[in-house]
Each structure stands twice: as C-alpha cells, then as structure tokens.
Amino acid sequence: MRRESTNAGAPGPKPVDVGHTGARDGGMDSLSVATAGPKEVGFQVKVERTRAPRPKPDSTDLGFGRYFTDHELEATHDGRAWSSARICPFGSTKSDVASGAVQYGLSVFEGLKVFKGADGVLRLFRADAHARRFAKSAEAFCMPPVPQEMFTAAVRALTREDASWHPGDPGSIYVRPTLFGSEEFLGVRPSHAHTFSVILSPVGSYFGAGARPLRLWAEKEYVRACVGGVGWVKTGGNYAASLRAAERARSRGFDQVLWLDAVHHEHVEEAGTMNVFVRVGDRVTTPPLGGSILAGITRDSSLTLLREWGIDVEEHALSLTEITEAAKAGKELEIWGTGTAAVVSSIGEVAWDGGSVKAESTTIATRLKNAITGIQTGREEDKYGWLSPV
Secondary structure, three states: OOOOOOOOOOOOOOEEOOOOOOOOOOEEEEEEEEOOOOOOOEEEEEEEEOOOOOOOOOOOOOOOOOOOOOEEEEEEEOOOOEOOEEEEEOOOOOOOOOEHHHHHOOEEEOOEEEEEOOOOOEEEEOHHHHHHHHHHHHHHOOOOOOOHHHHHHHHHHHHHHOHHHOOOOOOEEEEEEEEEEOOEOOOOOOOOOEEEEEEEEEEOOOOOOOOOOEEEEEEOOOOOOOOOOOOOOOOHHHHHOOHHHHHHHHHOOOOEEEEEOOOOOOEEEEEOOEEEEEEEOOEEEEOOOOOOOOOOHHHHHHHHHHHHOOOEEEEOOOEHHHHHHHHHOOOOEEEEEEEOOOEEEEEEEEEEOOEEEEOOOOHHHHHHHHHHHHHHHOOOOOOOOOEEEO
16 A cells, blocks of 8 residues: 655656756656666656655764655566656555565565765665675565666666765765565465665764674574575565564673574574674684575675785684684684675674683774775775766
C-alpha cells in the first residue's frame, strides 16, 4: 500500500537538465539521466517535489542514519518488467502489512556513499560493485534483480535532486537502495510484485569523532549465520538475528560482538556488522567468503590496497585459539573491522568467558582508513577507478 502524495494537481511534466539539483517549489518534472561508463542508457524519472522541505541538520552533529533528505526514488516490478521510476516526497513508499517483505522477510538492501571532493564534485564510491552485490542478493530470494545500469542511474538521479543535502567533508551522503516483495499475500512462495526504492541520509562518523578502539565479546552461544544459509546476502534478517547477542554484549560493557563459526564456535567470522582482519606479526588474515560472510566492498578495497603495499595478506580461517597463542607468544597483534558505514575501525580487545586478548597496535588499520578515505574524498589518487561522478 502506498500513501497518495499531497502534490496532486501539480503542473505537468517539463524537461529538466540532467545536472539539475531540484528546485524547492513543488510540482512535477521529468528527468532524463544517462549512466556513466561504457554502457550508457537513458533512464527516465518523473520528479514530484515536496511542498514541505525539511530543515537541514547541523553538519557537525549528524551521527549516522538519523536524518533523511526531502525525496526518495521508487520503481515497481509487476512480475514482467520494471516500471519507469519516480522521485517523490520522502515517506511516499509504503509496504502493506500483508506484503511478502513484512510477512516473510522478502527484502534486500545496499549501503553506499556519496563524497564531495575539494573541487565540489559529488562522486559515488564503488557503485558498480554495490550494484552487482545487490543483484546477487535479489537472486538469493527469488526476486527480480535490478539491472546494474538502472541501479546506478537511480542513485545518481536521486542524489542530484537532493544534492544540497550533502554536508561536505568529512561527512557524506549514505545511500540506501532497497528491494522488497510488495505483493499482498499469505503463503510461503516468492512474491509476484516488487518495489525498488532509494533513500538518502546525510551522515557523519559512524562511531563518532575520535572513536577509541572497540571492545568485542566473542559470542559462543548465538550464531549470526551458517554455511548454506543467507549470511552472504545483505538482508535485514541477518541484522535482526544479531541484535540479541549485541545487546547482551553491550550490557557487559562491550561495544559489539565478534561472531564465530556456527559449528565449532571457534573460527572468527565477522565483527559486529563488519568484516574482520587480524594481523599477527607481519601477516594479515581475513576469513574467506565461504557462504556465511558478507562480501564487503570495503573488505575488497582493503585487500586490494594491502596487496599493492606488499603486505602479506591471506584469506584463511583463523581461530580464537590461534589469536590467543600468538598474543601469549608476544607477537604483535592488530585487529580491525571494515565496512561502508565505519570504513575501518580498530579493535582493541576481544573477550569471552575465561579469557581475552588485547591488540594495542593500530598501524595498518590507520593506514588503510587514511588511504580509503583519501581516495573517497579526492585527497589521494584513484588508481582503481573506484569513484564515479554523480
């Protein structure tokens, strides 16, 4: 079910330049966006502007995910093809309580960021990689994948419309594309109708300025995901399944959970909602993508940089026992997590019933964070073509 817009009766369509950032006078426009890259396609979007613009938040106190821009983008799939997209006032897209998304969790999403360079140009970071992962997540739930060109064009269109919401460096705009089953039915089967939506949130640092290294509780009772399940899919159920253990860890004075494998509760998998890296001496290890771990885009970026720097890095299973023995042997230990929201976060301690290890070094994590954020904001050269202009 979708709430009807209050802009009914607004002026009819008129052409809008593709670089238009959106006048705040209400009304309906038509926007044509050409995707960047080797496969350029036209993307038609109807624009229905809000008549009640929201006040913009203080850019020095954004936090993460607390504020949303004036508009959202929506397109629907009727089981045969995608409809043309529309940009409409934020809050227009609704999901009925009987929808497959609400009843059976038929929903997947992405999270990527828009950065503003010193030249004032807005750029997306690794949008194509996010689009590919979004399509794979959709296929896992028998949902129609959003074509890569449509995904990137939709993100660009909405970002251009609400470009004035960008807080500037060191902030960014967090982009949340979502695909969900919108057909109303009760019965366990794939949905026959779907909605693709995009919303934007101006954000600051995920953990706040000057965040200290995190303290994690190694969870040996609850399980986030297992091989053969959907741990590799970016879907809300994986995050919902993590909440009980995360809240219990916080009640013990820890920041988050270190997730272990589902069978032996011994091998490291993820750090809260982040991929995890461990450096023992000169070697860096991150768990392999075996079906229970999300293929993080920041994880992939980190692996690329580490290999370029000549650092010994491997994708290999790593147990708590190995980490503990390395610490007891006096080897230098460094642990960090990676993700779109936090980028790179150092982990200073991992504890569990009967034991703990501390990792005081932050050398590689700091270098990685500086390198990635440097590329994102244009302070460092983008050798890999990770950035694309909005």
